[in-house]
Amino acid sequence: MNEMVNISRTDYFPTMVYQFDLPDPDGLNAQLIDLIYREREADKLGVTKSNTAELGSWHSNTNLHKSKDYSAILSHIHEVGGHISDELGYARDHELSVTTMWSIINPPGNGNRMHVHPGAIWSGVYYVQTPEASGDIEFVDPRTALLMNQPKYLPKRKRPRNCWTKVNYKPVAGRMLFFPSWLYHGVDSNMATAPGRNADRVIISFNINQVKKK
Template structure:
């Protein structure tokens, strides 16, 4: 969308300065209205998974610091079906907003849980093989660690601009975006967008101090034609 941002006075008269915003990086979010009861249900299912596999797998999480990562097919398990259906339902809004082909639909292709006790974090990474990715915060005590999205443009490794000191930059000029985790919040972001998670600095001991999430990858699939 083109918009006028300034009228510049010159010796020859007034010149109009206009701006077009192209190639935006989009992040969608939603606060689920029944998050309290849903999170209680999901926590029970996550703890059951962790009891079956106490070691877990190591990917973006740092297992040596206590992070636990489940297998990647939680969306196929009945215990997580309510969340899976809910996410897929909300994804219809993303498809509609972006004007995706109605002959296709967005759906979860892989889903897993990560638990981060105090001191643990997640390395910067992307999610190959998917169109969108997402995270749902099941438990996020104060200080649990922000998720950080890094500017993917090559500008940051070429010649970064200088900005006015002690003045907040416009959001389109940020090189990193930090989002505070809140229990019940759902985020969708492009799978190619680098993201990391700061160390969990929550106070306390035991399960209540853990940052607990459900993450997922999202693919676009063709609808089957009715016979």
């Protein structure tokens, strides 16, 4: 068998997903649960975007970041944004700041359609309440060519990560994910069987842009 020499490989254009787990999130999550259900009580219709409102999914307005009630979670989001700015070498006269933020309650049977977030650099989700089987978030390969004409792989063998065409994250209460706003993503239907509103999947989502430092 001849050895192949002088072969090198370089990977370009990565799709980055950041994960951050808050330490001891239970107290904060309890506060957020109360706030979010109060928001729904005050605005029962909410808005319709990627959520399945016709099945009972509720989506708040997108200005939660302007309320002092959400300052604690906003502080954590900006902390992660600062880390990303430093790691990726973003301009130091700008900072990553939340420009829209909202909450979603997905009762059993509800999910979120595949979508992107125009007009932002980064988007993210913070998991407030995540009963078992409440719906994974799925990211899909943004490279259309590979979705249209996929190569064949060895059967019953896990593909290298660089060859995946989708990836799923199980929701975990107290966990935050950041991902590029152009990355297509959706949420599986909530199949939780817990009693009452304990079966609801409750999240806070947000968009982030660079803003000039004051």
